[in-house]
Amino acid sequence: MSQPQPQALLVLPHLRIQNANAIASPLTHGFPSITAFTGLMWALERKLALAGVALRLHAVGVVCHHHQEQVTHGYVRSFNLTRNPVDKDGSTAAIVEEGRMHLQITLVVAVSEKNTPDTASVLVQGNQAQWAEWARIAGETLAGMRVAGGSVLPSRAVPGKRVRPWMDIVPDDPVEAASLFRAWRRQWLPGFALVGRDDLLMGRLQQLRATHAQATLLDAWLHASRFNHQALPSADGMPAIDGQVAWGDPFRPKGSGWIVPIPVGYAALTALHPAGSVRNARDATVPVRFVESVYSLGEWVSPHRLQSLQQLLWQAETDETLGLYRCRNGYRPLPGQDGANAATGAASDWDDEEAYDYT
Structure with a gap:
């Protein structure tokens, strides 16, 4: 882009x-x-x-x-919530x-x-x-x-x-x-700058389809959003003498980067409704459309690793044909300097027509 x-x-x-x-x-x-x-x-x-x-x-x-x-910190974390004042009848207010x-x-x-x-x-x-x-x-x-x-x-x-x-x-x-x-x-x-890594998502999809032909983008996104630990083979391919087995995530090798799942915009669920036709809309002077979140992958990168201003910036794009409203980032890793690409076989091409399914 x-x-x-x-x-x-x-x-x-x-x-x-x-x-x-x-x-x-x-x-x-x-x-x-x-x-x-x-x-x-x-x-x-x-x-x-x-x-x-x-x-x-x-x-x-x-x-x-x-x-x-x-x-709260621990093995299971939960948000610190506030207790709202009681209702007018004295009952306990619901916690949101x-x-x-x-x-x-x-x-x-x-x-x-x-x-x-x-x-x-x-x-x-x-x-x-x-x-x-x-x-x-x-x-x-x-x-x-x-x-x-x-x-x-x-x-x-x-x-x-x-x-x-x-x-x-x-x-x-x-x-x-x-x-x-x-x-x-x-x-x-x-500090760390948030950049877009759509290429990693497509690469993970290709990797999954090598063994599961019916894998979807959602499968790839969920797979990339978690750690997938498994027994790793030794460097020489021979069993360890002491019987010890190394465990790790082959998709997240050392140097693969701080990869995170992120929302990047919205996809339309309905056609545009005329201005003022939807009750309680935020702005009654513009058309309204119901949407859902669009997800991709991002990476936290130290600013000193960025090569240009365009790699840092995010800008909004609108595709009325697809009903897609999303943010784009111009980050592209240098060849040979991206461990995540090597691990997932990331694709360089990203086609919105193939990446979003509205049927």
Whole structure:
């Protein structure tokens, strides 16, 4: 997937989020869905427009520096829940399970300028003061918003780190852009960036179909979402002298990466309903469609392993024909440097026509 080159970068570093939503979808938990951050990006763009900041926000990247899921620790974990006040008749109120977590994250947003014929461009070299002002407004605006359902706390000073929002121009020259990106990514350490790995899901499906011809994408996703321990053969193929058998997951060898199941968007369940025809819809001025979550695989990668800005960013895509609303990421591992690909025989081609079944 190719992404357009952004004019500039808006970075909101080391945001402290309290009680963010830890349940990303009906089947996953542990980190907010990437759709929460694309939704935040669009909401921020609308608020910036009201504040007079003429920026268009295109894509967002997420780097997690710290996370603390609010759960009880042990072999079996459960969410820490709150006891709600009693009902008006004095009876005990029902407990609604809510997953919460505390986060420290950096948001990297690709932006461009909303140019008009009678105004000069601001996103050019020499306008650093204007960039700093726009970044300050963006940071103050975000401080009053919800991030994945959580509240934004004041940032703490971090020795050697920039904790205030900042902007910079993305050079047109690829060599200069790559050099500048290497300087940017050092500021996001220590941390891990969430990137998309659709290729691993297709590779796991091919691996399963080698022994189970009827395996589906759901089987492959569930298989890749868990540890599949089995007895591993010795290096020389001969039984061990002491009778000891090594156990492990052949699909997760050393160096295969931190692979996780993630929701990446939504697939339509119904046709579009006219605006105002569905009761209690959030916005009665736009058409409404019922959807379900779409899942894929993601990987947590240290920012210093990213080769370009496009590998970090997520952008939303819409396919009206398939009824597919999902987020795409431009990450592609370098040949020979991806242990997960070697273990699963990952496919490089991903066809939505084959990957989603709406029958």
